[in-house]
Amino acid sequence: MTTTATTHGTLPEAPIAACWAWVIDQRQWRLGGHTNDSAEASELMAVLDVLNATAGSREPLRILLQSRTLAERLTLSQPDREAWETGERDASDASLLDDVYREIAGREVEFAWSRTAHSTAVVAHPWSPGLCQDAGSERDEAPVPMDVREQIVRLESSLLGAEARNDVERLEQLIHHDFYEIGRTGRYWEREEVIRVLNTMPDQVQAVSFDRVVELAPGVAHVRFRTEDALGVVHRSSIWMREGDRWQQRYHQGTPDTQTG
Template identity: 60%
Template structure:
């Protein structure tokens, strides 16, 4: 039995996205991504993932790709031709991994061909793949929205306006909050609120570089601040409590290597 797998290097809305999808049927599909690179570098990880997930199927595998040239390269790979030499280093490394996964297996690579509306409606597996892509797009947007919200809250805590509003601070800081400050001192919620409410706005610069949702309703943010005393690397944990996000933990570590 032949299994048809479809890979997609871009999302239906045309936005540049790290998402891809491969689909066997409505019950067998996966989403993944690649941070950057050409369509080939985005599509090849999907091929590799599909091969690894179906390694124990014991059935012939037919992998259908969007990129015609890539499909031809992969078909040549099965014949041990020199086509791989025309690819760049990232593609070459992925091709080598794919070659190892195909050893001893019956695998065929093909080009999807025309994907106009008529062809899409006549191929259920294309419709399923498109629906998975839409889900991926929504997931990417949710992640972006979360980043904007958490960065906004963290920035607010750095401002004198929020620090002068005790009620606002009590809403933003979790009742079990604690902090390890830049001097190594431990701070609990009441002390932090009291100190924040009295010190002036001292931050001269801030740069955020990481916001990750650790679990539903739990987010980690990493950023760097600069003030008259130097640079501090900061890390916070935010938890959603009801309709609000609250800071549960914070740590500030001075950058002793900064010039």
């Protein structure tokens, strides 16, 4: 059996927060932010991460890439690769490419461009292209039904207010058991610590505005919004998953806006 992963990356100036992402299925995926100079360097970060995440597997790995150029580069034969490496290389990509080549040594790894890959491989992971989007690219995310959108916005908003924060049982219902967060300072937070901090932290948000709610897969939604408090503006991104009849926050990231003020 071959494990199939799909990767993606965006530029820092993309219309949504710049990120890299990979997905195998609804329980095997990751994404993160970046400040790389190129979308290819961003996607290489996703490739490296999925290689590391599957390092212990003995199954062949097939990686579908959003970038056609990168897919072609990673499938070069050893002589062609060496010839290319003696020419000019983008400095932002070179180190990451070297890391990828080291990770695939001795492993059965295949790279392909996602748009020419076999259709069943793409359909198996329909939400992966929606994790991030290039500026000007076609959007493959499904629109969220209005009632679901309103519900997720309401749940996200409740985490900003005192009513939910003062209720530990409510917080435990809203926050997924595998939740983690990268906060505005870059600190990594896990579920229990986030619940404790939210329960003791007063409501500090002065303004909030939502601008994006999309469905990444059935029962998986991404919401993007902006908050403002005494410390400044923060761009926020959350992933919500439906567990049974309940939506729970699975991931959250806050990035300070350093361009304002």
